[in-house]
Amino acid sequence: MEKSTILVVDDDKDIRDMINIYLVNQDMNVHTAANGIEALDILENTKVDLIVLDVMMPKMDGMKACMKIREKLNVPIIILSAKIDDADKILGLTIGADDYVGKPFNPLELLARIKSQLRRYKQLNNNFKALQEEVIQIDELSINISTHEVFLKDKQIKLTPYEFKILVLLAQNRGKVFSIASIYENVWEEDYVASDRTVTVHIRRIREKIGRDYIKTVWGVGYK
Structure with missing residues (x-):
């Protein structure tokens, strides 16, 4: 079975490394970026199946990056943010995110959400291809x-x-x-x-x- 490829975007190296460990242990390919600009550069040449995207980052924040990504790609996007008010969650969904996880987060919960989004995305694509x-x-x-x-x-x-x-x-x-x-x-x-x-x-x-x-x-x- 083809491995899933995940892009993790967060300016905190410790968080990137922690998520990377959990995903690699689940036999997934992982790319990492420290801000939205780096993420967009990676996406120009790399096919990914899902993006984990932090909100508060230098150079280009997660909200702006999400809008830029949605101009070209339909892959699932999970927003990570310390902002957990309903208004922030609704904003994240409105600009194109598929899920929203508040910080601090349980890595196992994030992993479960990633697997859930991947399962739905791939099933959705397979169903449409079969038609x-x-x-x-x-x-x-x-x-x-x-x-x-x-x-x-x-x-x-x-x-x-x-x-x-x-x-x-x-x-x-x-x-x-x-x-x-x-x-x-x-x-x-x-x-x-x-x-x-x-x-x-x-x-x-x-x-x-x-x-x-x-x-x-x-x-x-x-x-x-």
Whole structure:
């Protein structure tokens, strides 16, 4: 089985080294960077399966790096930060992160989250690769399931894996209303927690990219 490759970005060498030890012990390839600029340089020439990204770093912080990465890549990003307020977590999700872990953290918990994100990401990619080419056309929006591409008119829209999966779920079931819990359980394939705002944040991000007309809110029920 092909090894997973992880990029760990943190200005604290001790943290980089500690995460590296845990990942290497799990038979993963690891690259490290001390700031966002170094991370972007590595990503120019290296294919990675997941990025662990600190927020507070010199030269280029994690939030700006996350936005830059999302312009080109859809791999899972786990934010590390000492800022653990809900507003900071929502900001991290809004700019493209898939998970958010507060500092100080338990290395075993971080490892479990990395494995979980890798499992979902690879399963998602495998599922789409297994499908025959299928294009869903809704007005000026074109969704190609097999190539994982979305176009609005002639402009390609960059979506994260989970944004894409939400869009496909709703597009393949036009007219059907999905509750927030149903969307979460279909896309993330785990039980929904009532206080979790992940779905609403992802819906907002999709609307920012393709416009509000394609995903309708059915008040008190969900989205279609």
